[in-house]
Amino acid sequence: MAGLWLFSAYSGDNADYPGGAPAGYTGSPGDGKDCVQCHGGTTTPVTGWITSDIPVEGYVPGNTYTVTVTLTGSGKKGIEVSPQNPSGNLLGTLVAGTGSKLTGSGKYITQTSSTSANPAVWSFGWIAPAAGTGDVTFYGAFTLNKSVTKTSILTVQEAAQTFSVTAQGPSLICLGLSADLTATPTGAPGVVTYVWTSVPVGFTSTLQNPTVTPVVSTIYTVVASSEGQTATDQVAVEVVDCTGVPEYEMQAFLSLSPNPAKNSVMVSWPENAGKTASLQVMLPNGTTMFKADKVVPGQTIQTGQWPRGFLLVFVTTDQQRYTGKLLLQ
CATH class of the missing domain: 2.60.40.10 (Immunoglobulins)
Structure with missing residues (x-):
C-alpha cells in the first residue's frame, strides 16, 4: 500500500531558519535527512504529536482534512511537513494554515516564524490523494531547543469506496x-x-x-x-392515458382555479375525498414541475416561471387518485 510521510522540522534556539526550515528536511525515506542535519543532537520517537480529523474509516479521495502538529517542551520550535510515499513523491495537496507556509514548490509546509509557546500548535489542510493510493503514514520530525529532535507517526487508511x-x-x-x-x-x-x-x-x-x-x-x-x-x-x-382528461372543465372532485392560469393556481378537492393528499404537477413529457406531500385542499402553486401550455395535475389521497389538466397562458 502506498505510504504518506508527514514530517515536521525546525528549531527553536537555532537562528539559522527562524522564518521556516529549508525544503527536504522531513526525515522521510525520500528526503533521507531530518532536523539533526542542521541542529545536531539525536532523534527520539514520541507518540501522539500528529493528529487529524480524518475518520477512523479512512480518508475519501479529494476531500480536505485538517492535520495538526502539537509540540510540547521548552525552547523555540518550528515545523516542516511533507506528504510523500516512500520514494519521496508528494501525495495529496498541502494547504497552508495560520502560522505556516508552503515551500519546495508546494511539497512542504514550514512555520512562518519560530515560537516558544508550550504547547506550540500548527494546523494545516491536506487534500486527500486519488482513489487507490491506499494507506497513508504521516511521519513528523520536530526540533526543540536546537539539538532536541523528536519524531512521531500517524497512519490512516483510504476509506472503502462502495460502488x-x-x-x-x-x-x-x-x-x-x-x-x-x-x-x-x-x-x-x-x-x-x-x-x-x-x-x-x-x-x-x-x-x-x-x-x-x-x-x-x-x-x-x-x-x-x-x-x-x-x-x-x-x-x-x-x-x-391523458386523452380522457378534460382540458378546461375538471371533474367535480378536482378544482383548478383559475384555469387557464398565468402566475398561480389553486388546487382544491372535496374534503370527504381525503383531508390530506400528495400533489404533483408535471409536463406531458414527465418533467415534474411541483411535488408535495401532506397538502390540503386550497393549495396555491406559483406558476409564473413555468413553460406555457398544458400540464397534468395529480392529486392522490388515501382513497383515490384524481387527474386534471391545467392550461398556462
Whole structure:
C-alpha cells in the first residue's frame, strides 16, 4: 500500500531558519535527512504529536482534512511537513494554515516564524490523494531547543469506496410520449458499463441514459458493472392515458382555479375525498414541475416561471387518485 510521510522540522534556539526550515528536511525515506542535519543532537520517537480529523474509516479521495502538529517542551520550535510515499513523491495537496507556509514548490509546509509557546500548535489542510493510493503514514520530525529532535507517526487508511448506481426517470408520463432514464454511478473503480431491462419485458439498452416510450406502467432496472463489481437500481414509470382528461372543465372532485392560469393556481378537492393528499404537477413529457406531500385542499402553486401550455395535475389521497389538466397562458 502506498505510504504518506508527514514530517515536521525546525528549531527553536537555532537562528539559522527562524522564518521556516529549508525544503527536504522531513526525515522521510525520500528526503533521507531530518532536523539533526542542521541542529545536531539525536532523534527520539514520541507518540501522539500528529493528529487529524480524518475518520477512523479512512480518508475519501479529494476531500480536505485538517492535520495538526502539537509540540510540547521548552525552547523555540518550528515545523516542516511533507506528504510523500516512500520514494519521496508528494501525495495529496498541502494547504497552508495560520502560522505556516508552503515551500519546495508546494511539497512542504514550514512555520512562518519560530515560537516558544508550550504547547506550540500548527494546523494545516491536506487534500486527500486519488482513489487507490491506499494507506497513508504521516511521519513528523520536530526540533526543540536546537539539538532536541523528536519524531512521531500517524497512519490512516483510504476509506472503502462502495460502488452504487442511482436510476432516475419520471414517475408519471402520458401514454404515447417518451421520457429519458438516467443512471448515475458512485464510487466506480473504473469504466462503467450498463444494461437496462424492464418489467413487463420488452425493453433493453446498454446506454447509460436511454429514452423509453412505455405503453403501460413499467419498472426499469439498470445493472452497472465496473472492474468486476456490479450495482443495481430501479425506477418505476407510471403511464397515464391523458386523452380522457378534460382540458378546461375538471371533474367535480378536482378544482383548478383559475384555469387557464398565468402566475398561480389553486388546487382544491372535496374534503370527504381525503383531508390530506400528495400533489404533483408535471409536463406531458414527465418533467415534474411541483411535488408535495401532506397538502390540503386550497393549495396555491406559483406558476409564473413555468413553460406555457398544458400540464397534468395529480392529486392522490388515501382513497383515490384524481387527474386534471391545467392550461398556462
